[in-house]
Amino acid sequence: VHCSLRGAVVEQKTTEPLLLSAVRGEDVERPPVWLMRQAGRYMKSYQIICEKYPSFRERSENVDLVVEISLQPWNVFKPDGVILFSDILTPLSGMNIPFDIVKGKGPIIFNPIQSTADVDEVKEFIPEAFVPYVGEALTILRKEVDMKAAVLGFVGAPFTLASYVVEGGSSKNFTKIKRLAFSQPKVLHALLDKFATSMAKYIKYQADNGAQAVQIFDSWATELSPVDFEEFSLPYLKRIVDSVKQTHPELPLILYASGSGGLLERLPLTGVDVVSLDWTVDMADGRRRLGNDVAVQGNVDPGVLFGSKEFITNRIHDTVRKAGKGKHVLNLGHGIKVGTPEENVAHFFEVAKAIRY
Ligand code: CP3
Numbered sequence: 001v002h003c004s005l006r007g008a009v010v011e012q013k014t015t016e017p018l019l020l021s022a023v024r025g026e027d028v029e030r031p032p033v034w035l036m037r038q039a040g041r042y043m044k045s046y047q048i049i050c051e052k053y054p055s056f057r058e059r060s061e062n063v064d065l066v067v068e069i070s071l072q073p074w075n076v077f078k079p080d081g082v083i084l085f086s087d088i089l090t091p092l093s094g095m096n097i098p099f100d101i102v103k104g105k106g107p108i109i110f111n112p113i114q115s116t117a118d119v120d121e122v123k124e125f126i127p128e129a130f131v132p133y134v135g136e137a138l139t140i141l142r143k144e145v146d147m148k149a150a151v152l153g154f155v156g157a158p159f160t161l162a163s164y165v166v167e168g169g170s171s172k173n174f175t176k177i178k179r180l181a182f183s184q185p186k187v188l189h190a191l192l193d194k195f196a197t198s199m200a201k202y203i204k205y206q207a208d209n210g211a212q213a214v215q216i217f218d219s220w221a222t223e224l225s226p227v228d229f230e231e232f233s234l235p236y237l238k239r240i241v242d243s244v245k246q247t248h249p250e251l252p253l254i255l256y257a258s259g260s261g262g263l264l265e266r267l268p269l270t271g272v273d274v275v276s277l278d279w280t281v282d283m284a285d286g287r288r289r290l291g292n293d294v295a296v297q298g299n300v301d302p303g304v305l306f307g308s309k310e311f312i313t314n315r316i317h318d319t320v321r322k323a324g325k326g327k328h329v330l331n332l333g334h335g336i337k338v339g340t341p342e343e344n345v346a347h348f349f350e351v352a353k354a355i356r357y
């Protein structure tokens with residue numbers, strides 16, 4: 001790897017993936033880049049697999065399919081991070097919470113959780129017993145990617161998982177989880193406690209089997225006012241981070257909380273290494289408000305990928321300039337949308353990888 005800064009050719013010191021050097025604050029020549037939901041329905045190759053294997057559970061729970069789908073964007077775009085193809089709901093069946101992901105409907109939880117008795121039925125997650133395919137897939141991905149990119153694992157944040165299992169699926173108004181939070185907070189806390197314990201274990205399992213960084217998705221934190229975030233999300237995120245850091249101090253943890261503009265100053269309190277921003281906050285403001293200890297990720301509106309190539313280029317350069325040199329991972333502010341032209345995704349990666357600080 002060469003750095004052409006000031007005409008000099010400097011050998012990069014590390015052999016580890018660029019993404020890891022960048023989030024640790026080492027001197028890197030450009031920001032690493034990967035995209036949330038980089039494997040999935042916008043890719044023709046994924047659609048072909050969906051025709052052959054119509055069940056999402058099968059696609060995400062069969063080692064060969066998980067590896068093949070995870071590698072689809074790697075083969076075409078060579079991102080700096082290769083995220084495991086899975087879902088935040090994948091561990092739920094191992095916790096005695098049966099679910100499915102249905103085309104056109106999204107996630108369905110068969111027996112939504114409403115009471116203390118329901119929470120008592122939730123079992124602690126034992127990853128090696130319930131999702132051995134995740135460990136096997138991560139191990140294979142590590143071999144395939146071979147330090148040329150970082151293999152990324154992920155989990156759902158306790159509050160986001162609780163939203164799904166209490167609402168029974170995706171929700172528009174979040175009345176069930178709010179009713180539980182504000183009328184029977186103890187029941188919700190008992191559920192969040194179980195998710196925190198299980199997700200800490202799951203992160204460690206992913207790291208032990210090949211994940212080099214793990215992202216925590218708190219996709220529905222956006223539904224919480226800051227005081228409620230402090231009660232129902234922050235302490236559980238912090239507990240997960242504390243637990244993982246005890247056994248895996250070197251593992252970078254990334255936190256994505258969508259709609260987090262009103263929460264930014266609180267996010268580093270979780271102890272994560274990287275905060276992933278959505279696009280409702282300007283990258284320059286985000287960087288300033290987060291402070292210098294954490295790295296920043298994200299921020300480009302996924303809708304930008306529907307713009308012209310020139311427009312996409314300008315937005316990438318704008319984001320990189322505002323993020324400043326180092327401790328930045330270029331990414332979208334949320335997952336790639338269905339219908340995004342693959343050639344625009346290719347363009348995004350080309351422009352991103354040509355950047356030099
Ligand atoms: O980033 C990647 O490429 C890895 C794959 C990934 C999936 N889900 C695959 C998937 C990741 C990181 C997730 C995380 C996830 N799952 C989140 C957090 C990220 C976010 O978007 O906020 C959430 C909230 C879920 C729950 C979930 N799973 C939803 C809301 C849906 C969409 C339902 C639909 O039909 O649109 C899913 C299903 C799902 N998970 C799909 C994919 C590619 C789409 C269904 C399919 O491809 O058949």
